[in-house]
Amino acid sequence: MDIHIFNTLTRQKEAFKPLKAGEMSMYQCGPTVYDTPHIGNYRTFVMDDVVRRVFEYNAYRVTQVMNATDVDDKTIKRSKQEGVTLQALTRKYEQMFLEELESLNILLPHHFIRATDYIQAMIDLVSALLEKGAAYAAEDGIYLSISKVKDYGALAHLNIKDPSKERVANDEYDKEDPRDFAVWKFRSAEDGDVSWDAPFGAGRPGWHIECSAMAMSVLGTTLDIHTGGTDLIFPHHTNEIAQSEAATGKQFVRYWIHGGFMNVSDEKMAKSKGNFIKLGDMIEESVSPLAYRYWLLTSHYRSQVNFTYEAVRSAQNALIRLMKEIGRYPAGGAVISAYKERFNAYINDDLNTPQAIALVWELLKDAAQSDADKKATLLDFDAVFGLKLASVPPFEEEPVPPEVQALADAREEARKAKDWTQADALRKEIEERGFELNDTPDGVKIRGRF
Ligand SMILES: [Zn+2]
Numbered sequence: 001m002d003i004h005i006f007n008t009l010t011r012q013k014e015a016f017k018p019l020k021a022g023e024m025s026m027y028q029c030g031p032t033v034y035d036t037p038h039i040g041n042y043r044t045f046v047m048d049d050v051v052r053r054v055f056e057y058n059a060y061r062v063t064q065v066m067n068a069t070d071v072d073d074k075t076i077k078r079s080k081q082e083g084v085t086l087q088a089l090t091r092k093y094e095q096m097f098l099e100e101l102e103s104l105n106i107l108l109p110h111h112f113i114r115a116t117d118y119i120q121a122m123i124d125l126v127s128a129l130l131e132k133g134a135a136y137a138a139e140d141g142i143y144l145s146i147s148k149v150k151d152y153g154a155l156a157h158l159n160i161k162d163p164s165k166e167r168v169a170n171d172e173y174d175k176e177d178p179r180d181f182a183v184w185k186f187r188s189a190e191d192g193d194v195s196w197d198a199p200f201g202a203g204r205p206g207w208h209i210e211c212s213a214m215a216m217s218v219l220g221t222t223l224d225i226h227t228g229g230t231d232l233i234f235p236h237h238t239n240e241i242a243q244s245e246a247a248t249g250k251q252f253v254r255y256w257i258h259g260g261f262m263n264v265s266d267e268k269m270a271k272s273k274g275n276f277i278k279l280g281d282m283i284e285e286s287v288s289p290l291a292y293r294y295w296l297l298t299s300h301y302r303s304q305v306n307f308t309y310e311a312v313r314s315a316q317n318a319l320i321r322l323m324k325e326i327g328r329y330p331a332g333g334a335v336i337s338a339y340k341e342r343f344n345a346y347i348n349d350d351l352n353t354p355q356a357i358a359l360v361w362e363l364l365k366d367a368a369q370s371d372a373d374k375k376a377t378l379l380d381f382d383a384v385f386g387l388k389l390a391s392v393p394p395f396e397e398e399p400v401p402p403e404v405q406a407l408a409d410a411r412e413e414a415r416k417a418k419d420w421t422q423a424d425a426l427r428k429e430i431e432e433r434g435f436e437l438n439d440t441p442d443g444v445k446i447r448g449r450f
Contacts, residue, residue: 001058001344001345001348002015002016002348003015003016003054003055003058003348004016004348004349004350005225005255005257005350005351006257006302006350007254007255007256007257008155008233008256008257008258009154009155009253009255009256011157013350014255016224016255018060018224019222019224019254022059022060022061023060023061023062023063023224024055024060024061024062024063024224024225025062025063025065025219025220025223025224025225026048026051026052026062026063026064026065026223026224026225026226026227027065027066027067027211027214027215027218027219027223027225027226027227027253028044028045028048028064028065028066028109028226028227028228029066029067029069029211029227029228029232029236030066030067030068030069030112031068031069031093031094031097032069032072032074032075033068033069033070033075033089033090033091033093033094033097034074034075034077034078034079034089034090034093035078035093036093036096036097036100036278036279036280037097037100037278038269038276038277038278039262039277039278039279039282039292039307040229040261040262040269041229042100042104042279042292043229043259043262043296043301043305044227044228044229044259045101045104045106046104046106046293046296046297047227047257047259047296047301047351048064048066048106048227049104049106049107049386050297050301050351050353050384050386051225051227051257051351052064052107052109053107053383053384053386054347054348054351054384056383057344057347057383057384058344058348062110063110063111063218063219064107064109064110064111065109065110065111065113065214065215065218065219066109066111066112066113067112067113067114067115067210067211067214068090068094068097068112068113068114068115069115069207069210070086070087070090070091070094070114070115070116071086071090071115071116071194071204071205071210072115072171072206072207072210073170073171073207075089075090076190076191076192076194080192086194087116090114094114098112100279100289103279103289103290104279104289104290104292104293105289105290105293105386105387105388106386107386111218113214113218115205115210115214118210118213118214118217119196119204119205121213121214121216121217122184122205122209122210122213123184123196123198123199124213125183125209125212125213125216125243125244125247126142126183126184126198126200126205126209127199127200128247128248129142129144129183129243129246129247130142130200132246132247133148134148134149134243134246134247135183135246137200137201138167140169140182140185140186140188141169141182141183141184141185141186141203141206142182142183142184142200142201143167143180143181143182143183144180144181144183144239144242144243144246145180146160146163146178146179146180146181146242147163148246149242149245149246150245152178152238152242153178153234153238154241155233155234155237155238155241155256156175156233156234156238158175158178158234158238160178163178166179166180167179167180167181167182168180168181168182169182169185171206171207171208171235171236172235173235175234175235178234178235178238181206181208181235181239182206183205183206183208183209183243184198184200184201184203184204184205184206184209185203185204185205185206186201186202186203187201187202187203187204188203191203191204207236208235208236208239208240208243209243211236211240212240212243212244212247212252215240215244215252216244216248216252221244221248221250221252222250222251222252222253222254223252223253223254224253224254224255225253225254225255225256225257226240226252226253226255226256226257227256227257227258227259228257228258228259229258229259229261230258230259230260230261231261232258233258237256240252240253241253258302259301259302260300260301260302260303260304260305261304261305262304262305262306262307263304263305263306263307264277264306264307264308265306265307265308266306277307279292282312285309287309287312287313287316288316290319290387290388291312291313291315291316291319292312292315293386293387294315294316294318294319294357294385294387295311295312295315295316297353297354297356297357297385298315298353298354298357299353299354300350300351300352300353300354301351301353302350319387322360322364322378322387322389323389323392323395324395325364325374326375326378326379326389326392326395327392327393327394327395328371328394328395328397329371329372329374329375330371330372330375331372331375332372333370333371333372333373333374333375333376333377334372334373334376335373335376335377335380336363336369336373336374336376336377339359339363339377340377340380342359343356343359343380343381343384346359347384353384353385356381356384356385357385359381360378360381363377363378397447397448398435398447398448400435400446400447401433403433404430404433404435404446405446407426407429407430407433408426408430408437408444408446410426411423411426411427411430411437412444414426430446434448435447435448436448
């Protein structure tokens with residue numbers, strides 16, 4: 001079964017064709033380790049994880065690379081503010097990031113690499129760009145000349161007829177204003193001792209060149225998949241393509257996958273608005289990271305989502321119900337092939353996790369399937385969901401207290417006497433005590449409610 005994914009480059013859903021049969025290589029822009037990511041960043045990291053899991057579910061051998069940006073404008077600025085070395089700052093946040101990945105059950109990428117460990121690859125790439133005449137030296141650094149790049153801006157669908165001759169030293173700038181950008185920044189007072197020797201002048205890499213160099217160092221000149229948030233399409237990914245392709249003359253990435261934006265209570269997340277939510281904030285509000293993950297799966301990765309505590313709490317309740325059902329089911333069943341086929345079709349259709357989650361609830365309600373088979377099937381699905389369903393402990397039924405049993409017996413009597421009003425009233429009373437009645441072929445069962 002082909003995997004179809006929406007490719008930002010062509011703005012179309014395409015059948016994935018790997019470079020090497022049975023293999024998939026992917027690169028994702030990792031965190032800038034000067035702070036902990038907000039939940040919008042983690043939406044993208046969960047998406048990356050699901051991409052990997054979907055390919056592995058389809059028996060691909062995946063090589064996943066994620067970087068940590070441990071040298072750039074932001075990290076240098078923050079280390080100076082905090083009065084610590086760049087390394088002390090970035091290692092601290094890198095460690096926190098890894099712990100948060102684990103809490104979200106995001107699989108550790110096969111290669112989790114630091115920009116500062118790939119400086120030589122960046123220097124080599126800048127040298128290649130200079131040799132090819134695609135980059136030039138200016139007063140404060142080496143710049144990529146966007147007029148020398150074929151189809152500059154194609155990913156962002158920019159239509160540039162007359163490329164600007166202006167330059168931009170900062171790593172972040174506006175889509176309306178594409179310019180030549182810095183691939184190498186010469187040593188400056190601002191950067192302090194953050195500097196490496198290079199044949200074209202001591203200094204440090206620009207942010208964009210870092211990802212190109214790291215991705216190609218590990219995965220080769222052409223990658224199957226590159227992912228990131230929509231906000232990275234311009235300038236970051238646009239510039240990654242420009243530098244890489246100008247240096248190698250080959251296509252850099254075959255499929256670009258971008259995750260949608262996240263609002264918080266219908267507003268854009270921004271520091272100035274004070275609505276930046278971190279995983280730690282959510283935990284303080286008694287929402288588990290796995291519940292957040294479940295909530296993310298209920299929306300398509302490309303759709304814009306609106307985070308509210310109400311929404312994520314209701315997702316948490318659903319996840320708890322799912323876990324309790326699984327905890328009750330016995331082991332030893334078999335995966336139900338009709339469900340597996342449908343599940344596979346959904347996830348292979350541009351990662352349609354909302355449909356896959358809906359299928360879970362359909363399966364739970366399906367009286368024709370045995371509990372053991374349901375469990376085996378759900379655990380199989382969880383290879384993609386990553387909700388740790390296999391580690392749900394067996395759920396112990398709460399013993400039914402004698403007074404609840406007495407109410408249930410009284411209800412049976414009322415039913416036999418066709419006194420439906422009384423039977424309903426008794427059922428309600430049982431529910432108020434935290435139990436529910438299930439009419440099964442073997443008679444009425446009483447169990448704890450959740
Ligand atoms: Zn990147």
